[in-house]
Amino acid sequence: MSQHLTSLPILLPMLAGVILLMPPCGKNKAIRRFSSVALSFITFLISLALLLKVQANGIQVYAIGDWSAPFGIVLVADPLSTLLVCLSSLLGAVCTLYASAGDDEKGSFFHPLVQFLILGVNGAFLTGDAFNLFVFFEVLLIASYALLMHGGDKKNTRAALQYVIMNLVGSAVFLVALGILYGVLGTLNMADMAQKVTYLQGDDVYLAKIGGLLLLVVFALKGALLPLHLWLPNTYATAMPVVAALFAIMTKVGVYSMMRVYTLIFGEEAGELTHMAQSWLWWLALATITMGAIGVLASQDLRKLVSNLVIVSIGTLVALVAVQTVEASSAAIYYLVHSTLVTAALYILADLIGHQRGKVADRITAGTPVSQPMLLGSCFVIAAVAVIGMPPLSGFIGKVWLLQATLETEYNFVFWPLYLLASLAVLFAVAKAGSTVFWHHQAKISEQRVAERAKQERVHPAQLAALIILVASAPLMSIFAGPLSEYAIGAATQLHDFNNNIKTILPGGQ
């Protein structure tokens, strides 16, 4: 049993998705909600178990069908991928819990779709095969297309259409890149590719470079890097907030794939192709941060604001990936976990605030006051402090760490001012949004009406629990910053340890 543990974070959501479609879950709302939440938390616990096992025994390699690498497909559970699997399972569980308060009934098949999305995300994190990565990308994409349309209106259809077309073109480019790389290297197992890239000669080097850079286009599209980021604000802001919160992990899949491909395959040991994407990634990341910060300042409603914050965080992460030192990667891993949880919390808060303010919804203007200002206000302050990166919460630790990691780089004189100015913009925009939403009210509404509404629109207990789990992550990540940063450093060292990776994944690798 325990040898199959590596495959369970993928198999379990798949089974859960099927179970949730069948009776009694398919018919009965209460049973469906309960089993969906329970199954999601079981997936999370299994991922934690995998994490502990990887901590104790080192990298776990699972050959599917016992076909060993490089001929079969392998799942590779190393510290980085298991941490992200835990993160996505947790996010899935929290979003299911939140949606069980009523959002899941606004369309059909919410719960099975979430499970399939988690299946795709976990698979993309765990797989050690580039073509398999493509397959899991498609699995998570088709689930995300359907979730995006969940409970949608006209605006939503337009955004979904554009999102789907963009991603279909992206998939085509992905296949072309894989075709080129297979033609040159004769393998798509990532560890084997990394080994073979070293020995490329002559024209093959340029072919491999084309393939690698086409992959960069695909990951930039999924991760919403600068020229390909335009789909994100519209898509995330028109999706239901709980779905958007879940999508917070999807852009990170793109960043994770960049980390894998450009650190392992085209990293230190790649011969002539060493660090070939670095210069591209660095400048694109800086431009993404700038555009994200401008977007944050220009946002008219809370959901757009959070979507632009996602873009800023993607820019930051990609800049760290481009630096390609162990320290930068460990800062990136910490920052990735922090930013995923905090953006999810902010989306959920935007939803709750929007519900309680009635007609004004989540637009950043004076309007009806929220009916539970204490609860939502304090959660908003915590999430805002974390996302801006002020002490003492997790954002601050991530920010100091990443500034330290970029200190040694060639272009730190560009990165530091740019990043700090972007943080200032975020600080300004988030503070303005918070004070407008919570303190500026329309004068007309009488006390009595406010009291009446407060009775009707209280936060549902399930929503409250989900919100607290997400918001509490910020202080918890800063209290347990010691063990977490040690873990991140371990994971980053592992990621950069070329020889060990190859030796573990390939039987008989040198």
Add this chain to the structure above:
Amino acid sequence: MELLYASCVGVLVFCGVFLILRSRTFPVVLGLTMLSYGVNLFLFSSGRLSLNSAAVLGYSEVYADPLPQAFVLTAIVIGFAMTAFVVILAIRGRADLGNDHVNGQVPENKKKGKV
């Protein structure tokens, strides 16, 4: 054979990209289909082109690389599902938005001329 094959892929991708850049959903969907045909052919050729060679051991003297064939098969299945989805979405978009433009609205200059 290489020339014929390569020009086939090239023409398909050219038509696909051209159609994807159109503003109405139907040409875009057609373009996506053509692009995926082109890409599938391309992927198939990554195992080198050869005649009369089997992918299964013991059926011929020369063997073809079976892996790209498996890739293409997977890509076809996935592409088929995605095309079905995008067709449904385009129909839904036509119903929801009242027109079949990708941006959800008819550009001003076209409104005056044709309607």
